[in-house]
Amino acid sequence: MPGDSTTAVHGGEATDPRSGAVNVPVTLSTTYRYPELEDGSKAPYIYSRYTNPSLESVEAKLAALEGAKHSLLFASGMAAIQAACQTLLKPGDVLAVQRGVYGGTSAYLRDELAQWGVQVAPFDAHTKPALTKGTKLVWIESVTNPLLRVADVPLWAKAAHAAGAKLAVDATFASPLLQRPLAMGADLVMHSATKYLGGHSDVTAGALSTNDAALAESLFLRRRNLGPTLDPHAAYLLGRGMKTLALRMERHSASALALAKAASAMKGIAAVHYPGLPGHSDHAIAKRMLKGGFGGMLTLDLGTLKRAQAFRQKVRVIVPAASLGGVESLVSLPIETSHAYATPASRKADGIGDGLVRVSVGIEDLADLVADLKRGLA
Numbered sequence: 001m002p003g004d005s006t007t008a009v010h011g012g013e014a015t016d017p018r019s020g021a022v023n024v025p026v027t028l029s030t031t032y033r034y035p036e037l038e039d040g041s042k043a044p045y046i047y048s049r050y051t052n053p054s055l056e057s058v059e060a061k062l063a064a065l066e067g068a069k070h071s072l073l074f075a076s077g078m079a080a081i082q083a084a085c086q087t088l089l090k091p092g093d094v095l096a097v098q099r100g101v102y103g104g105t106s107a108y109l110r111d112e113l114a115q116w117g118v119q120v121a122p123f124d125a126h127t128k129p130a131l132t133k134g135t136k137l138v139w140i141e142s143v144t145n146p147l148l149r150v151a152d153v154p155l156w157a158k159a160a161h162a163a164g165a166k167l168a169v170d171a172t173f174a175s176p177l178l179q180r181p182l183a184m185g186a187d188l189v190m191h192s193a194t195k196y197l198g199g200h201s202d203v204t205a206g207a208l209s210t211n212d213a214a215l216a217e218s219l220f221l222r223r224r225n226l227g228p229t230l231d232p233h234a235a236y237l238l239g240r241g242m243k244t245l246a247l248r249m250e251r252h253s254a255s256a257l258a259l260a261k262a263a264s265a266m267k268g269i270a271a272v273h274y275p276g277l278p279g280h281s282d283h284a285i286a287k288r289m290l291k292g293g294f295g296g297m298l299t300l301d302l303g304t305l306k307r308a309q310a311f312r313q314k315v316r317v318i319v320p321a322a323s324l325g326g327v328e329s330l331v332s333l334p335i336e337t338s339h340a341y342a343t344p345a346s347r348k349a350d351g352i353g354d355g356l357v358r359v360s361v362g363i364e365d366l367a368d369l370v371a372d373l374k375r376g377l378a
């Protein structure tokens with residue numbers, strides 16, 4: 001895709017404008033010389049919670065990747081979700097949310113936003129759009145966890161706009177390399193930058209991007225008022241990780257596809273969920289929604305919880321841990337993590353079997369990963 005360069009940034013912020021340093025220095029100062037200068041002009045920075053040079057250089061990089069006019073960084077993905085919801089909704093409004101979104105998002109909507117007077121209306125993103133009256137925001141995910149269902153972004157953008165609502169897409173699983181929802185009609189894109197954007201499981205961060213200047217301004221105010229601004233150290237780590245995003249996504253996608261194919265031919269696996277396989281229920285949609293690969297997430301159905309737990313214990317390369325999107329492969333069992341608090345009946349209704357094993361495929365040698373898969377199944 002044009003504009004995929006993860007190292008260059010339009011506007012020159014990829015290098016330090018003062019020293020020319022190839023890596024933009026971390027600016028730790030919390031405060032800046034008084035904003036009104038002697039010549040009457042305004043200095044760009046006031047106080048680091050509002051914004052600071054470390055944040056802005058990474059935000060410019062993200063905006064270039066996302067094809068967005070504005071990007072804002074937050075202290076976590078959840079902080080970005082909260083800022084988005086509290087900017088686009090007010091008490092009495094309806095938020096339509098795709099069924100099966102990240103558990104933390106569901107918990108925030110149920111435990112926080114609903115208390116604030118917003119009606120949360122779950123919907124199935126794989127049926128014909130029919131939004132509840134009063135819907136002001138529609139929230140979907142590019143690729144869901146753990147069955148890796150792929151939503152039709154333009155379809156939901158059209159439905160949201162026809163209802164007078166905005167569409168927000170949590171594109172964490174796709175990353176801006178595989179999907180740019182703003183170009184598909186979305187109004188807002190959210191990332192848990194803790195995952196693929198950071199890429200090394202060593203920084204917690206969130207991001208929001210939009211082409212709407214008024215919305216960006218409101219999000220900026222929300223971040224200033226609520227205070228979840230990303231720390232400059234964390235911004236530096238995030239920016240460093242983003243430099244290799246294109247290389248990593250290429251490898252994550254290629255290895256996940258190869259593993260999915262290898263797993264499909266192995267005995268002892270009841271089902272392989274990967275949107276790049278022709279047998280996946282959303283393969284046709286995925287081909288339209290994801291460009292340059294189908295991502296690094298892969299879910300295997302081993303039939304029973306006992307077999308899933310045995311897999312997790314036997315693997316040696318793949319690390320048993322929550323989260324995703326890092327250079328190292330991780331395995332987790334949805335029944336113990338994302339769906340631990342769902343009732344057996346609701347898990348069944350959502351197709352979450354007891355034997356599911358979710359693998360975040362890293363960038364290790366493919367032969368080692370295939371051998372580890374066999375080891376886990378033995």
Ligand SMILES: Cc1ncc(COP(=O)(O)O)c(C=O)c1O
Pocket residue numbers: 076077078079102104105141170172173191192193194204205206323
């Ligand atoms: C799809 C998705 N959205 C949002 C989040 C929340 O992000 P964070 O953990 O950075 O707050 C996560 C975290 O796992 C996620 O997987």
